Amino acid sequence: MSNLKSIKELQVSLNLALDKIPFQAEPAELYEPISYILTLGGKRLRPALVLMAADMYGFDIAKAMPQALGIELFHNFTLMHDDIMDRAPLRRGKITVHEKWNTNIGILSGDALFVKAYQYIVKAESKHLPVLMDLFNQTALEVCEGQQFDMNFETQEVVSMNSYLEMIKFKTAVLLACALKSGALIAGASLADQNNLYKFGIHIGLAFQLMDDILDVYGDQKDFGKQIAGDILSNKKTCLYIKAYECASEQQRKTLDYYFAHQNFNAEEKIEKVMNLYAALNVKAACKEMMDEHYHLALNYLNAIRVEEARKQTLLQFTDLLMVREN
Amino acid sequence: MSNLKSIKELQVSLNLALDKIPFQAEPAELYEPISYILTLGGKRLRPALVLMAADMYGFDIAKAMPQALGIELFHNFTLMHDDIMDRAPLRRGKITVHEKWNTNIGILSGDALFVKAYQYIVKAESKHLPVLMDLFNQTALEVCEGQQFDMNFETQEVVSMNSYLEMIKFKTAVLLACALKSGALIAGASLADQNNLYKFGIHIGLAFQLMDDILDVYGDQKDFGKQIAGDILSNKKTCLYIKAYECASEQQRKTLDYYFAHQNFNAEEKIEKVMNLYAALNVKAACKEMMDEHYHLALNYLNAIRVEEARKQTLLQFTDLLMVREN
Numbered sequence: 001m002s003n004l005k006s007i008k009e010l011q012v013s014l015n016l017a018l019d020k021i022p023f024q025a026e027p028a029e030l031y032e033p034i035s036y037i038l039t040l041g042g043k044r045l046r047p048a049l050v051l052m053a054a055d056m057y058g059f060d061i062a063k064a065m066p067q068a069l070g071i072e073l074f075h076n077f078t079l080m081h082d083d084i085m086d087r088a089p090l091r092r093g094k095i096t097v098h099e100k101w102n103t104n105i106g107i108l109s110g111d112a113l114f115v116k117a118y119q120y121i122v123k124a125e126s127k128h129l130p131v132l133m134d135l136f137n138q139t140a141l142e143v144c145e146g147q148q149f150d151m152n153f154e155t156q157e158v159v160s161m162n163s164y165l166e167m168i169k170f171k172t173a174v175l176l177a178c179a180l181k182s183g184a185l186i187a188g189a190s191l192a193d194q195n196n197l198y199k200f201g202i203h204i205g206l207a208f209q210l211m212d213d214i215l216d217v218y219g220d221q222k223d224f225g226k227q228i229a230g231d232i233l234s235n236k237k238t239c240l241y242i243k244a245y246e247c248a249s250e251q252q253r254k255t256l257d258y259y260f261a262h263q264n265f266n267a268e269e270k271i272e273k274v275m276n277l278y279a280a281l282n283v284k285a286a287c288k289e290m291m292d293e294h295y296h297l298a299l300n301y302l303n304a305i306r307v308e309e310a311r312k313q314t315l316l317q318f319t320d321l322l323m324v325r326e327n
Numbered sequence: 328m329s330n331l332k333s334i335k336e337l338q339v340s341l342n343l344a345l346d347k348i349p350f351q352a353e354p355a356e357l358y359e360p361i362s363y364i365l366t367l368g369g370k371r372l373r374p375a376l377v378l379m380a381a382d383m384y385g386f387d388i389a390k391a392m393p394q395a396l397g398i399e400l401f402h403n404f405t406l407m408h409d410d411i412m413d414r415a416p417l418r419r420g421k422i423t424v425h426e427k428w429n430t431n432i433g434i435l436s437g438d439a440l441f442v443k444a445y446q447y448i449v450k451a452e453s454k455h456l457p458v459l460m461d462l463f464n465q466t467a468l469e470v471c472e473g474q475q476f477d478m479n480f481e482t483q484e485v486v487s488m489n490s491y492l493e494m495i496k497f498k499t500a501v502l503l504a505c506a507l508k509s510g511a512l513i514a515g516a517s518l519a520d521q522n523n524l525y526k527f528g529i530h531i532g533l534a535f536q537l538m539d540d541i542l543d544v545y546g547d548q549k550d551f552g553k554q555i556a557g558d559i560l561s562n563k564k565t566c567l568y569i570k571a572y573e574c575a576s577e578q579q580r581k582t583l584d585y586y587f588a589h590q591n592f593n594a595e596e597k598i599e600k601v602m603n604l605y606a607a608l609n610v611k612a613a614c615k616e617m618m619d620e621h622y623h624l625a626l627n628y629l630n631a632i633r634v635e636e637a638r639k640q641t642l643l644q645f646t647d648l649l650m651v652r653e654n
Contacts, residue, residue, distance in 0.1 A: 024472070027476055029479060104412040107434055112472075115464055118445065134446075141439060144442065148356050152354060
């Protein structure tokens with residue numbers, strides 16, 4: 001069996017393959033936004049997961065490439081439509097498609113990109129196609145559901161921790177899980193291994209998203225590269241907020257409600273008051289515990305996979321890379 | 328071989344099957360708009376074409392039903408997104424999804440409906456899946472291209488007849504062709520028959536769209552059920568307008584440019600002036616000739632199909648139904 005490819009090698013291969021995807025020239029308004037969003041970069045972690053899973057079984061990663069590209073194209077389609085829905089002006093520091101062109105072009109170009117994703121997904125061997133398509137369709141539907149739940153939470157007064165976890169599972173984790181399972185499936189892995197990889201993906205995705213919520217408030221600003229406590233300033237219902245709300249006294253809930261009802265506060269004052277409350281309720285530790293739980297669950301599922309330990313190294317490195325921001 | 332099903336029987340079966348499609352309950356904002364748009368009615372002609380083509384070869388139409396439903400779901404997805412892009416307040420006389428809910432819900436619900444379409448398409452026998460998926464993906468991409476060309480034409484000063492025909496081919500005809508070819512494919516028709524049916528669909532689609540343009544101006548208002556000359560009032564570049572522009576003198580082009588540059592004219596005056604010009608340039612006859620050409624091409628392709636003439640009756644009736652508004 002060949003040596004495992006490193007994450008870096010996989011990312012290089014993926015970017016080369018992405019550059020080579022031919023897009024029709026006409027109509028330019030449909031295809032230029034697709035080329036544009038694909039050149040904005042990104043770590044290509046989702047498609048890398050397809051390749052890592054396939055590579056774990058010694059499967060030729062070139063043969064898994066269409067599947068990987070399909071997952072990356074799908075991911076970029078969701079970004080294009082999500083950015084419209086979230087009215088996001090920037091994506092990876094660059095102007096978003098609907099701002100650079102317009103909303104109609106963002107909608108239609110996204111639709112076309114979604115079809116392109118399917119065009120790559122269906123390049124798999126036909127014997128795998130029915131199962132692979134069911135997995136991909138189910139995942140795509142769940143990603144839509146996750147985005148809708150996320151939008152609903154903005155106006156929903158109380159969000160339970162269970163609903164929140166369900167939302168981030170659908171919005172983030174299922175695509176990682178789908179990527180891993182697809183790679184294993186086309187590589188001919190056993191169903192047990194496929195399912196363990198899927199669950200590894202779910203729990204590492206949940207752990208990652210919980211970490212992301214924690215770091216938004218408690219991360220080192222320079223390392224994290226985002227405005228500190230941006231989630232508090234934008235009244236986002238993160239795991240910290242939800243945990244605080246769960247544990248809060250009536251008086252503390254009123255304080256939370258007060259600060260999360262508007263945006264026109266002095267930023268420093270708002271962050272300080274909310275962080276004081278988070279500290280009093282010890283929510284950082286509680287959320288970190290949840291994160292650790294999912295992280296360890298993920299490792300357990302990886303552990304259960306029946307391949308030599310040496311062939312799990314890249315996925316373990318991926319896990320480190322994903323969770324490295326945790327201290 | 329069983330008796331052919333009539334168009335009416337097929338429509339009844341389709342509506343029953345559509346009613347039975349299970350949609351998740353949650354999140355309601357994602358799935359209610361899908362149920363809503365599917366209950367707005369419509370003649371279900373596209374999915375009926377799948378069934379008609381399958382029925383022509385004696386294939387059990389129940390087995391072709393998932394394919395037919397996939398085509399209808401896809402069509403409704405395009406309606407949901409097109410209505411956003413066109414800022415349409417009404418669809419089949421009822422309020423559109425993005426107006427009843429909002430644009431974000433229209434986008435996301437449409438995306439989910441697109442996935443549902445794929446879920447039905449992939450229910451075909453796995454041996455047909457690769458070819459079927461390629462056909463469907465290619466068609467979906469062309470429908471996006473058609474919509475983009477259509478939007479481009481609004482601001483494009485001169486549109487050639489060839490570009491116009493290409494646009495209506497992509498926006499309308501390819502889905503009819505795809506429906507017919509899919510039905511024949513799963514029924515095990517020869518490749519030659521599949522391709523003849525595809526071309527029949529293309530040309531009947533083009534003939535239908537050209538007829539639609541002609542009837543907008545020259546149809547009997549009561550029969551047609553739309554505002555007369557709505558296309559002229561909204562400055563739409565139809566085949567009549569394009570033909571007129573092609574044949575016009577410099578002075579006549581100035582008149583066309585003048586009336587098609589704005590909307591703030593007296594409606595009767597604008598319609599009268601433009602219709603006078605159309606009459607002087609004889610564009611109705613020229614467009615009718617184009618329409619007849621595609622109509623006869625369609626019938627030639629139907630004629631070339633190698634099944635008993637008796638089994639083509641439903642498709643011939645469909646052709647009559649589609650083109651009945653022509654006098």
